[in-house]
Amino acid sequence: MLANLPAQPADALLALIKLYAADERADKIDLGVGVYRTGQGETPVFGAIKGAEKKLLETQDSKAYLGPEGDMGFVNALKPFIFGEGFAKIDQIDGMQTPGGTGGVRLAVGLAKKAGIQRVIMGTPSWPNHAQIMKDLDLDTVAFNHASGGVVDMDALKAAIAAAGPNDAILLHGCCHNPTGIDYTDAQWEEIAALLKDKGLLPILDLAYQGLGYGMEEDAQGIRIVMNAVPEALLAYSCDKNFGLYRDRVGAIYVMADKGAMPAIMSNGASLARANWSMPPDHGAAAVRVILEDEALTAQWLDELDQMRTRMRQVRGRLAAAGTAGSVDMTPYGTQNGLFAMLPLSKEQIQSLRDDHAIYMAGSGRINVAGLTMGNIDKFIAAVAEVSA
Numbered sequence: 001m002l003a004n005l006p007a008q009p010a011d012a013l014l015a016l017i018k019l020y021a022a023d024e025r026a027d028k029i030d031l032g033v034g035v036y037r038t039g040q041g042e043t044p045v046f047g048a049i050k051g052a053e054k055k056l057l058e059t060q061d062s063k064a065y066l067g068p069e070g071d072m073g074f075v076n077a078l079k080p081f082i083f084g085e086g087f088a089k090i091d092q093i094d095g096m097q098t099p100g101g102t103g104g105v106r107l108a109v110g111l112a113k114k115a116g117i118q119r120v121i122m123g124t125p126s127w128p129n130h131a132q133i134m135k136d137l138d139l140d141t142v143a144f145n146h147a148s149g150g151v152v153d154m155d156a157l158k159a160a161i162a163a164a165g166p167n168d169a170i171l172l173h174g175c176c177h178n179p180t181g182i183d184y185t186d187a188q189w190e191e192i193a194a195l196l197k198d199k200g201l202l203p204i205l206d207l208a209y210q211g212l213g214y215g216m217e218e219d220a221q222g223i224r225i226v227m228n229a230v231p232e233a234l235l236a237y238s239c240d241k242n243f244g245l246y247r248d249r250v251g252a253i254y255v256m257a258d259k260g261a262m263p264a265i266m267s268n269g270a271s272l273a274r275a276n277w278s279m280p281p282d283h284g285a286a287a288v289r290v291i292l293e294d295e296a297l298t299a300q301w302l303d304e305l306d307q308m309r310t311r312m313r314q315v316r317g318r319l320a321a322a323g324t325a326g327s328v329d330m331t332p333y334g335t336q337n338g339l340f341a342m343l344p345l346s347k348e349q350i351q352s353l354r355d356d357h358a359i360y361m362a363g364s365g366r367i368n369v370a371g372l373t374m375g376n377i378d379k380f381i382a383a384v385a386e387v388s389a
């Protein structure tokens, strides 16, 4: 029986981690999977997390089960950072902890499906796992072009919303679009929010990089604008990047709906979680909660996040200052956001960067800008110029 299973291709992005590790060239550059790196190329544990872990070690007196919703102290402590202090509709929002942002997306899409959604409208390109999750849940998808020439394609988005049917939902990236780094402006979010409201279209918002674009407040404006306008929304959240907790899998789902309907909605969330993973892993979420309950640790975390963002802006500035490299115009990267940027390179050019220059990036042409340092960026720009000349 089991031997009948056809082989599946390895996840291309995760496979890059191993390919890079196996490369013995000393000057190799990893621009693959989305993890932050310092100017020294490291991905250290946040000092604030170390402080919280120390506290946890001293004070945690049990590891008994918490339940499918996980650590509600964590879920609630994040709310003011995501929705803002004094968010008018905060009493219409409830949440649950999930295994990473992926768990949040999985639960959001699963809930939408249980509620009757049959099709999800998605920008392309998108994080490849979005489409994979829809496929696994047997949901159809319909694509619209996310961006062209370095700017958001609002016409394509508006046409997709206009063409939406009654059983459709729309998936939107809250900030630091993965893979393009091209985000909506606040004015565009206002326009989108009004269209979603008029159409009665359910938004599924993915906020996986809050704080990595322009700041914790700035990066949440889009989802706040949408959630202010519409009656119902689902939001998948990740702490993997903004707390550097990648492998600890720390995320959440937030649901906004009529207050009276919330207990029934969340009971569906709990049963989906139980069937999928029963309960989310505790440690990382507990560490985030400890940080958010402690003023000094919160200040330390925000400071560390500031440093990450500043470094990524510097790298983006250097790329933009290079102007063009071969046929690639690097100037738009300066004003784009977050970890990612898309290089308009062919498969052969991307392969040549790997084979001839030991530069690893996703097969789509996506680079993780945090993989660039003052020590390797000139080599990178020269290599792009060479392969794309």
Ligand code: LMR
Binding pocket: 013, 032, 033, 034, 035, 127, 129, 178
């Ligand atoms: C990425 O896109 O590199 C990250 O979101 C990591 C992942 O799980 O794919």
